[in-house]
Amino acid sequence: MASKQFRSLTREEVGKHNKDGDLWIIVDTKVYDVSRFKDVHPGGVSVLLDDDVAGQDATEAFYGLHKHEVIIKPQYARLQIGFIEGEQPTIRARDVGELSTVPYAEPTWLTPGCYSPYFTDNHRKFQKAVCKFNDEIILPDALAREEDGKPPSQPVLEAMAKVNLHAMRMGPGKHLKGLELMGGIVKPEQFDYFHEMIITQELGRAGKRGYADGLMAGSLIGLPPVLNFGSEEIKKKVIPEVLSGQKLICLAISEAFAGSDVAGLKTTARKTEDGKHWIINGTKKWITNGTYAHYFTVGCRTKNGLTVILVERGDGVETKAIKTSYSPTAGTAYVTFDNVKVPVENTLGKEGQGIFIMLSNFNHERWVMACASVRSQRRIVEDCLKWTNQRKVFGKPLHSQAVIRSKLAAMIARVESLQSWLEMITYQMNNMDYKQQASKLAGPIGLLKMHATRTAQLTAADAVQIFGGRGITRTGMGEQIEHYHRTVTFDSILGGAEDVLGDLGVRQAIRNMPKNVRL
Numbered sequence: 263m264a265s266k267q268f269r270s271l272t273r274e275e276v277g278k279h280n281k282d283g284d285l286w287i288i289v290d291t292k293v294y295d296v297s298r299f300k301d302v303h304p305g306g307v308s309v310l311l312d313d314d315v316a317g318q319d320a321t322e323a324f325y326g327l328h329k330h331e332v333i334i335k336p337q338y339a340r341l342q343i344g345f346i347e348g349e350q351p352t353i354r355a356r357d358v359g360e361l362s363t364v365p366y367a368e369p370t371w372l373t374p375g376c377y378s379p380y381f382t383d384n385h386r387k388f389q390k391a392v393c394k395f396n397d398e399i400i401l402p403d404a405l406a407r408e409e410d411g412k413p414p415s416q417p418v419l420e421a422m423a424k425v426n427l428h429a430m431r432m433g434p435g436k437h438l439k440g441l442e443l444m445g446g447i448v449k450p451e452q453f454d455y456f457h458e459m460i461i462t463q464e465l466g467r468a469g470k471r472g473y474a475d476g477l478m479a480g481s482l483i484g485l486p487p488v489l490n491f492g493s494e495e496i497k498k499k500v501i502p503e504v505l506s507g508q509k510l511i512c513l514a515i516s517e518a519f520a521g522s523d524v525a526g527l528k529t530t531a532r533k534t535e536d537g538k539h540w541i542i543n544g545t546k547k548w549i550t551n552g553t554y555a556h557y558f559t560v561g562c563r564t565k566n567g568l569t570v571i572l573v574e575r576g577d578g579v580e581t582k583a584i585k586t587s588y589s590p591t592a593g594t595a596y597v598t599f600d601n602v603k604v605p606v607e608n609t610l611g612k613e614g615q616g617i618f619i620m621l622s623n624f625n626h627e628r629w630v631m632a633c634a635s636v637r638s639q640r641r642i643v644e645d646c647l648k649w650t651n652q653r654k655v656f657g658k659p660l661h662s663q664a665v666i667r668s669k670l671a672a673m674i675a676r677v678e679s680l681q682s683w684l685e686m687i688t689y690q691m692n693n694m695d696y697k698q699q700a701s702k703l704a705g706p707i708g709l710l711k712m713h714a715t716r717t718a719q720l721t722a723a724d725a726v727q728i729f730g731g732r733g734i735t736r737t738g739m740g741e742q743i744e745h746y747h748r749t750v751t752f753d754s755i756l757g758g759a760e761d762v763l764g765d766l767g768v769r770q771a772i773r774n775m776p777k778n779v780r781l
């Protein structure tokens with residue numbers, strides 16, 4: 263198909279098309295014929311016939327009311343008939359794989375001219391590739407699925423598997439051996455927690471909270487117990503199925519009876535008389551990806567304590583969707599186990615040592631959540647900086663108000679301090695094994711996540727004030743702010759409630775207090 267020929271026009275010529283039936287406008291040097299569109303314009307007819315708009319340069323008015331993404335949508339872009347002679351457009355969207363140029367929209371290590379003690383050239387190369395992959399493959403699916411509530415699309419999961427993203431999201435380790443990671447950019451033995459942080463933070467660019475959990479967040483927490491504690495036979499079967507994106511696994515610990523207080527869980531597993539099987543009975547609640555998972559990593563009460571057992575969907579396993587304030591794409595489920603028979607070989611780790619398995623698994627989950635929370639806050643900072651720059655009040659940009667700048671200052675300070683703390687903890691993780699992480703970092707990671715999710719709520723509240731009515735509207739300019747404000751508390755509950763995590767951090771510190779110190 264031949265591309266449309268645009269006419270070169272002067273502002274005077276455009277000015278003549280300023281009435282009903284013959285209506286042109288200029289947005290960023292491009293001339294649009296809205297003569298017919300005006301009747302279906304969601305903002306109404308009258309605004310387009312306004313003297314300051316009809317036949318005029320409406321760039322400022324347009325960007326005060328619409329996101330740039332509106333004008334580049336094919337159904338609106340086709341309204342363009344020409345451009346202003348000798349002028350060039352100045353406004354452009356971020357290209358695929360490109361970094362944002364808005365201050366503080368990227369972490370310091372990605373800011374041109376800045377340095378980092380932690381990130382290498384390999385991390386930078388890796389970030390570029392993941393960012394491009396995310397923009398091209400994941401982002402369109404995130405927008406569509408967050409809306410329709412369906413699970414992430416199978417082709418997306420398979421594309422992720424092809425570059426071994428599912429495997430990398432489990433963190434560094436033996437499971438990466440022999441795999442080609444992101445087309446070979448990083449070698450398995452080179453892959454560290456900073457690479458993993460990059461993946462989590464890039465996936466967070468979409469800013470769709472339900473989808474973020476739908477995108478195999480269940481596997482992220484449900485598979486590690488299999489990886490670390492499963493028998494060779496179980497590992498051989500389950501790991502390839504999950505890492506290839508063909509099957510999904512979820513972590514089923516929390517119950518209506520026990521959330522952050524894992525020790526209170528009531529689901530039971532009893533051995534059959536011949537000792538060959540477990541019989542599992544009980545319920546689980548708020549299980550991410552549970553509605554469509556094939557496997558469940560289940561925390562059970564057994565004769566001598568708690569035990570973690572892998573359960574395959576089958577007889578006696580029922581899941582039903584729980585309606586939450588984010589999209590059903592997350593697959594949040596209520597799960598019931600009624601006399602579910604499972605071979606004892608499905609036991610993960612030792613019988614009675616489930617509490618250790620569950621608690622050690624939490625550290626990685628909480629760290630991942632902190633990575634994601636910081637990224638999502640950064641996205642809000644970016645949106646607020648853009649909005650306050652393009653929104654005019656009393657004839658001046660919104661950021662000319664000191665009270666707005668003060669909110670922005672607080673937001674920026676929060677996100678920057680969090681990222682620095684996160685990077686420091688990540689560096690510790692790179693230098694510790696799984697056990698050392700459990701003993702040394704459980705407290706700091708708990709405190710980091712608590713701090714991230716608390717500050718996230720402050721940032722969400724500030725952002726709504728900055729966006730006003732748009733911040734509580736599900737479409738239009740403030741759509742992302744509304745979404746963030748509505749879903750930000752997920753981070754503060756999932757993976758351990760804020761207060762519980764803060765307390766964990768302090769209790770760990772108190773346990774380590776030397777006996778010989780006095781004030």
Ligand code: HEM
Pocket residue numbers: 287294296303304305306309310315320323324327328329332333338341737738739
């Ligand atoms: C080619 C030009 C334009 C297109 C394609 C367009 C498209 C749209 C769309 C899709 C919406 C729905 C809200 C959204 O998705 O953001 C909207 C809303 C609106 N538009 Fe336009 N528009 C154009 C030009 C203008 C201009 C020049 C004005 C001038 C003032 C205007 C005023 C409005 C208003 C007042 C709303 C309602 C905003 C709200 O609900 O907050 N539009 N427009």
